[in-house]
Amino acid sequence: MAPKKTSPKKGKAGGFVIGSARFRKISAVEGIAYSPKMKGKVEAIKSKASSPEERRKAIIKAYRKA
Template sequence: MPTPKKNLPKEALVKGHTVGRARFTKISEVEGITVSTAMRKRARSSTDQGLSAEEARRLIIRAYRKS
């Protein structure tokens, strides 16, 4: 006998997936992408400073923006 579907509110549905720093590094290695020392330092300092995701993105964009 099939299990009846539960009606979940829209807020309960998750769209997307968050990947942590360690998992991202492992995925990148499989794809042949290496994380540089500067990238690690930037991520560590963002965490230490308690930057939000948006602020951390701005920091990364500023680092790689062409002058």
């Protein structure tokens, strides 16, 4: 059996990350609007000056299924 070839991007995830301003522009084009509840959560997360990992955990906790 031939050895498996590894990817040159060893350990890196594909894709890219967009910022909140760009996300709002894309959402406006798509006709997606934040609910008041969602806006409040976003502002609360931003005001805490959390690390990116803490923000991700807060978002996952708020929107995951029980």
